Amino acid sequence: MKATIAQYYAGDSLLHRRDPRAKFVAVSGLAVALFVRDSFAGLAVYAAAATLAYALSGVPLVWFWRAFRPLLWLVALTFFAQAVFAPGEPFFSFGFVHLSWRGLELAAFLSLRLVVLVLVGSVLTLTTPSIALTDGLAWLGRPLRRLRVPTDELALMVTIALRFIPTLLVELDTIMRAQRARGADFRRGGLRERTRSLVPVLVPLFVLSFRRADELALAMEARCYRPGAVRTRLHPLRARWSDAVLLVATAAVIAAGLLV
Amino acid sequence: MSSLEVLAGAASDKSRAPGSAGMRLVCGGASFSYEEARAPIPALCDVTFELRPGGSLALMGASGSGKSTLLQVIRGLDAPESGAVLLDGAGPADVGYADLQREVGLVFQAPELQLFASTARDDVAFGPRRLGWPEAQVTSVVDAALDVVGLPSARFAERHPYALSGGEQRRLALAGVLAMRPRLLLLDEPFVSLDPGTRRQLVGILERLKAAGVTLLLATHDVDLAWALCDELLVLGEGRVVVAGPWDFSTAGGHLLAANRLREPFLVELWRRLGRDPQRAPRSAAEAAEALS
Numbered sequence: 001m002k003a004t005i006a007q008y009y010a011g012d013s014l015l016h017r018r019d020p021r022a023k024f025v026a027v028s029g030l031a032v033a034l035f036v037r038d039s040f041a042g043l044a045v046y047a048a049a050a051t052l053a054y055a056l057s058g059v060p061l062v063w064f065w066r067a068f069r070p071l072l073w074l075v076a077l078t079f080f081a082q083a084v085f086a087p088g089e090p091f092f093s094f095g096f097v098h099l100s101w102r103g104l105e106l107a108a109f110l111s112l113r114l115v116v117l118v119l120v121g122s123v124l125t126l127t128t129p130s131i132a133l134t135d136g137l138a139w140l141g142r143p144l145r146r147l148r149v150p151t152d153e154l155a156l157m158v159t160i161a162l163r164f165i166p167t168l169l170v171e172l173d174t175i176m177r178a179q180r181a182r183g184a185d186f187r188r189g190g191l192r193e194r195t196r197s198l199v200p201v202l203v204p205l206f207v208l209s210f211r212r213a214d215e216l217a218l219a220m221e222a223r224c225y226r227p228g229a230v231r232t233r234l235h236p237l238r239a240r241w242s243d244a245v246l247l248v249a250t251a252a253v254i255a256a257g258l259l260v
Numbered sequence: 261m262s263s264l265e266v267l268a269g270a271a272s273d274k275s276r277a278p279g280s281a282g283m284r285l286v287c288g289g290a291s292f293s294y295e296e297a298r299a300p301i302p303a304l305c306d307v308t309f310e311l312r313p314g315g316s317l318a319l320m321g322a323s324g325s326g327k328s329t330l331l332q333v334i335r336g337l338d339a340p341e342s343g344a345v346l347l348d349g350a351g352p353a354d355v356g357y358a359d360l361q362r363e364v365g366l367v368f369q370a371p372e373l374q375l376f377a378s379t380a381r382d383d384v385a386f387g388p389r390r391l392g393w394p395e396a397q398v399t400s401v402v403d404a405a406l407d408v409v410g411l412p413s414a415r416f417a418e419r420h421p422y423a424l425s426g427g428e429q430r431r432l433a434l435a436g437v438l439a440m441r442p443r444l445l446l447l448d449e450p451f452v453s454l455d456p457g458t459r460r461q462l463v464g465i466l467e468r469l470k471a472a473g474v475t476l477l478l479a480t481h482d483v484d485l486a487w488a489l490c491d492e493l494l495v496l497g498e499g500r501v502v503v504a505g506p507w508d509f510s511t512a513g514g515h516l517l518a519a520n521r522l523r524e525p526f527l528v529e530l531w532r533r534l535g536r537d538p539q540r541a542p543r544s545a546a547e548a549a550e551a552l553s
Contacts, residue, residue, distance in 0.1 A: 171373065177337050178374040181366045182436060183390025200376040200386070207422055208372060 007067070007166060008129050013058040015127040020136030022243035026250035027124045033254040034117055043112055045257040049250075050119040059126045067122045068115070075111045082107035125162070134159035135237055153227055160216070168205065175204050264472050266404035267438050281473035282314035283363060283443035285334065289343030292333055302499055303329040306343065309494050309504040311444075313348075316476040318486035321496035322521040327479040328369065330496065331446045334477070335366040347444070362391065365442025369449045371433035375421035380406065380432055381413065383421050387440040405439035406432075408468070410461055427458035434465070444475040451482050463488065483517075487525035488543050495520050509538040 015023070034046055054064065086107065088100030125133070134155040141151035176186060179200060186197055290307045293300040303326045311317050319327050332338045334345050344351050347360040368374055377383035384405050388398040406413045409431040416424075421432055430450065437445070447466075451459050466489055470476055480486050486493070487507065495503035497520050503513070509528055517523060524538070527548055531541035542548040 174368065174370070175373050175376075177332065178368045179376075179386075180337060181335055181368070182374075182387035182440065183362065184386075185390075203376040204373055 007063075007125065009057075009059045009063055009126045011058050011127070013056060013127065015053065015057045015123065017242075018127075018246055019237060019239050019243040020128050020132040021139055021237060022239065022246050023124050023128055024133070024136050024140060026246055027120055029250055029254055030120050031117060033257055034113055034120070037257050038109070039260075040109060041260040042257040043109065043116065045253065045260055046120075047112070047116045049253040049257075050116050050123065053123045054119060057123055057127045063126060064119060064122050067126075068118050071114070071118055075114050078114060079107045079111045082110050130159045130162045132237075133162070135233060135235075139237060150228070152231065164209075164212070168209065171208060172201065172205055175201050263404035263407040264468055266400060267408060267441055267469075267472075281443055282312075282475035283360070284313045284346075284348050285311040285444055285475065285477070286346040286349070287330075287334065287343070288346065290330075290333055290340040290345060291342045292329055292338055292340050294329075304333065304340070304496075304499045307496070307499070307501055308343075309501060311475060311477060311492070313443075313475055314470075314473045315492065316470055316478070316490040317492045317494055318490035319477060319479040319494050319496070320481070320483070320486060320520070320522055321502070323481075325496040325520075326499040327496060328448050329499075331366055331448050331477070331479060334444075334446060335364050336361040337366075362440070363443045364446065365437035365440055365444070366446040367434050367437050367448060367450060369452065371426075371429040372422075374433045374436065375429060378420060379418050380411065380421055380424070380435075381417040383432065384436045384439045387436060391440060401439045401441065402435075405435040408438060409435040409465055411435065427454050430454065430458070431462070431465075434462075438469075442474065444477065445469060446477045446479075448479050449481070450478070451480060451485055459485075483522055483525045484527070487528065487541075495522065507539075509541075 030046060030049070034043070037043065037046070054061075083099060083103050083106075084097050086100065086103035088102030090098035090100045092099040128136075137158060138152050138155035141149065141155065144151050176184075180186070184197060184200070186194065186201075188194075189197070287307055287309050290304055291302070292304040293302040307326075307330060309317075319330065321327055329338070333340050336345070339352075347357065347364065350357050350360055375383050377386060381402055384402045385398050388401055393401070402417075403413045406416060411428060411431055416428075416432075421429060424432060434447075434450070450462060450466075454462065463485060466476065466478070470489070476490065478486065478490055492505060493503055493507050494501065495516065502520055503516050507513075507528075508516075509524060509532070514524060523529075524532070525541070527543070527545075528538045528541040530548070532538045542551055
C-alpha cells in the first residue's frame, strides 16, 4: 500500500472549494490551539471538529490511514517515552521502567494530540492542490517581504518538495525491488541490520534526487523562471463569504476547546 | 574456463548437467492488479504462456500493457492474485521454490536505480554475497560477469558506478544480475537510450548467453532486435495475452502486430517486398547477405 503523505485527493467538496489561505489559517489556528490546550475535554472538541472536517472533505478514510501509517512509530514512541519517563506515583516498576497512572494519562493525551494534528493537517493537504497551497502561503507571507524574506521562492520550494514526495516514494519502491531481486531482504535481522540494509537504498535515491533537482532547475530556467521576478497568477485567489464562514466557525471551535 | 562458462555454471556446478543451464518457465493464468486509492487497476489478466529451457521469448506490447509487471511477477517481487508462475515445474507451494526464484535474474529498466555500491566490483558482488557464496567464488563470478559485459575488472572494477557512462551503467547492472548465475534472465527494455555501438555489444552478450543455454525473456519495443534475438513472441494488450508462440507474419498475424502498435521487423518486410516467404526471413544482416548472394 502506498503512503499518501501530503497528497491531494481530487474532489469538489465543501472544503475543496475553500480558499487555500482560509484553510491554511484555520488549520494553523487549530494546530496552535491543540498545543496550547492541555485537557482531554479541549482535545475532544478539536478531535470532533477535525473528524467533521474530514467527513465534509469526502475523502475515503483509507487515505487518512495511509497518511498516518508512516507516523505510527512516532506516536508509539511518544506514548512509550511519556508512559515510562513521566513523573508520578508508580504502580509498576521494572528496571528503569516506572509506570504511573499519571504517566499513562499523559502518554494517551500526547499520542491523541498527535493523531488529531495529523488529521487536521491531512484535511488541508488532501483538499488543496499544492499549487493553490503555495499561492496561499506566498500571499500570507507577503508582509515578510518588507524584511526581504523571499516569500515567493520559499513558497515555490514548499510546492516542489510536496510535489516530489510521491515521485520519490515510487522511486524508493523501484530501488527496493531492484535490490530484492538481487537478494536483499529488508525485513530480516535486527534493527542494526535493517538500518544497514537501508544505506544502499538511500544512495541511489539521493543521487537521483540531486540529478532531478539539477534538471528541474534547468527546465525552469528554460521556461523563463527568474528568481525574484514579480509574477502574476493564472488563477488569482479570490476570497468569498464562505471562506469567512470557515474562519469564523474555526474560531468558534478553537474558543470552545479553550473554554470547556 | 571462459567467463561465460563460469557464469552459465555448465562446468563448475556439479548439480547442473552441461547444456541444461536454462530454466523452464510456465505462467498459468497469472492475474495481478495494482492497489490504488479509488479502485484496483488491473495490470495482468489470466496471462498464460510457456517458455522452454534455453528458449528465448520477446515480450512486446504498447506502453502500459503490463510487460514490466509480468517480469516482476515472474521474479516473485509481486505475487499473482490468481494463477501461478511455475519454475522448472515447481510452484510457490513446492519446497525449493524460493531457491529457484533466486535463479531468475531481472535487469530493471533504469540502471541508475540498481547501482548503489561505491565500486563496480562491490556492486556486482552484492547479489553473490547475499547468496552466501564463499569470497573466492564471489571474486571469480564478479570478474567473469564484468568481463562478459565488456567492463574488464582491471579497468572498471574499482570505478564508481555513477562515474560510468549510461551504457556502461546498463552493462554494469546486467553484470550484477549475471554474477548470480541466473538460469532465466528477464530484461526490461534493455536497449533504451543506448548508442548503436553499445546496443550491438549488448546484443552480442545476449546472443552468447542464449548460446550458453540461459533462458531469455526480453521485454522490448524494438521489433528488429526482438526478431534478431528471440525465437518466440508474446504480445500483451491491456494485460491480456494477444499473441503467444512463434512469430506469425501471415495477414492475420500482421494485423495483430499493427493493432498493438507494433510492426514487422525490417528484414521480414524486406523479404516480403522481395517476394520471398516472410516466415523464412533472415534474423540478421549477415544471414540476409548470405541468402541473397
